[in-house]
Amino acid sequence: MGNCPGFYGQLLEQSMIKDRFDRTINYMRISITDRCNLRCTYCMPDGIRCVPMRELLSYEEIAFVCRQAATLGIDRFKITGGEPLVRKDCAVLLSMLRQISGVKQITLTTNGVLLGDHLEELMKVGMDAVNISLDTVDREQYKAITGADELERVLTSIRMAAGRLPVKINCVVQRGVNEEAPAQLAALAKDLPVDVRFIELMPIGAGKKKDTVPNDAVLGQIERCFGKTRADDSVHGNGPAKYRRIDGLAGSIGFISAVHGKFCKECNRLRLTSTGDLKPCLCYADVIPLKEILRDGEADRDERIREKIKEAVLAKPLMHCFEDRDNITEQKRMAQIGG
Ligand code: SAM
Numbered sequence: 001m002g003n004c005p006g007f008y009g010q011l012l013e014q015s016m017i018k019d020r021f022d023r024t025i026n027y028m029r030i031s032i033t034d035r036c037n038l039r040c041t042y043c044m045p046d047g048i049r050c051v052p053m054r055e056l057l058s059y060e061e062i063a064f065v066c067r068q069a070a071t072l073g074i075d076r077f078k079i080t081g082g083e084p085l086v087r088k089d090c091a092v093l094l095s096m097l098r099q100i101s102g103v104k105q106i107t108l109t110t111n112g113v114l115l116g117d118h119l120e121e122l123m124k125v126g127m128d129a130v131n132i133s134l135d136t137v138d139r140e141q142y143k144a145i146t147g148a149d150e151l152e153r154v155l156t157s158i159r160m161a162a163g164r165l166p167v168k169i170n171c172v173v174q175r176g177v178n179e180e181a182p183a184q185l186a187a188l189a190k191d192l193p194v195d196v197r198f199i200e201l202m203p204i205g206a207g208k209k210k211d212t213v214p215n216d217a218v219l220g221q222i223e224r225c226f227g228k229t230r231a232d233d234s235v236h237g238n239g240p241a242k243y244r245r246i247d248g249l250a251g252s253i254g255f256i257s258a259v260h261g262k263f264c265k266e267c268n269r270l271r272l273t274s275t276g277d278l279k280p281c282l283c284y285a286d287v288i289p290l291k292e293i294l295r296d297g298e299a300d301r302d303e304r305i306r307e308k309i310k311e312a313v314l315a316k317p318l319m320h321c322f323e324d325r326d327n328i329t330e331q332k333r334m335a336q337i338g339g
Pocket residue numbers: 036042043080081082083084109110111131132133170171172199200201202203204205206207208334335338339
């Protein structure tokens with residue numbers, strides 16, 4: 001029996017699911033709510049009509065899906081939304097996922113407003129890392145972008161989390177709004193051990209009406225301010241970010257060039273929406289619904305959910321078409337999909 005853990009470890013390591021283009025899919029982003037306490041101008045400036053609570057998957061239903069996903073080798077989960085921390089007891093879900101055999105990583109993406117209030121409980125249940133969205137360090141600009149006067153609370157959350165677990169700050173640059181913010185945000189990595197990342201604005205949600213600032217321009221601004229950067233090839237997470245180092249900064253600077261640096265060949269993910277749809281690609285409206293199966297009470301639900309996960313993996317397209325806006329079929333907001 002002494003070698004059992006190794007044996008099972010090997011079995012778990014062997015489970016791996018690939019899509020039609022030979023990409024290994026091992027990561028699922030899970031939206032737990034479409035609600036949010038902010039109104040970011042590129043996401044949902046006027047809010048959304050929220051779906052009734054009964055339409056959202058329960059934490060038990062989400063954990064059920066994750067258990068099936070883990071048996072297929074999808075063993076890294078990111079909790080997102082909407083704003084995940086506006087849903088009650090988010091930490092309970094994390095602890096449920098933590099108990100699933102074979103799960104390698106559970107992380108959270110938040111706007112940071114409520115993170116300070118929940119950090120201790122989230123860390124206690126084993127949150128591995130946190131992404132905090134922050135587009136500016138200027139109070140008035142923050143209010144203009146998010147519709148709320150919460151900058152100080154977000155900065156406090158960042159200071160509380162930094163150094164205790166891996167923290168990534170995510171910034172979306174909007175032309176004519178916060179174009180000068182990158183260098184100021186990068187400066188956060190001077191004193192704090194945080195990665196600061198720049199996500200190119202995608203033509204999703206209210207972002208459809210906006211122009212994307214290319215990450216090359218962001219890098220240029222950062223290098224003008226901090227001097228030459230150098231490539232950082234160390235692994236920072238599960239995503240497509242490319243990292244660079246700057247002498248004197250505690251953290252790295254990351255670039256998620258979703259539009260100008262098409263990284264689809266490295267795609268490793270599925271999305272699960274808060275209403276129980278599996279989404280093969282952010283760009284297209286196609287989904288594989290799970291809720292009916294989850295709620296029909298039949299004994300073979302586990303097998304049928306696994307089949308649906310496989311179907312979603314096989315439905316992944318070769319690439320997105322963000323550069324060709326007429327062909328984007330997704331009409332929902334990022335908060336409804338799960339960004
Ligand atoms: N509310 C949480 C937050 O803001 O981190 C989690 C959900 S939010 C939809 C996840 C991420 O998506 C945020 O970093 C946000 O900036 C980003 N996002 C939303 N709309 C976007 C768009 N059109 N293009 C690029 N990123 C977007």
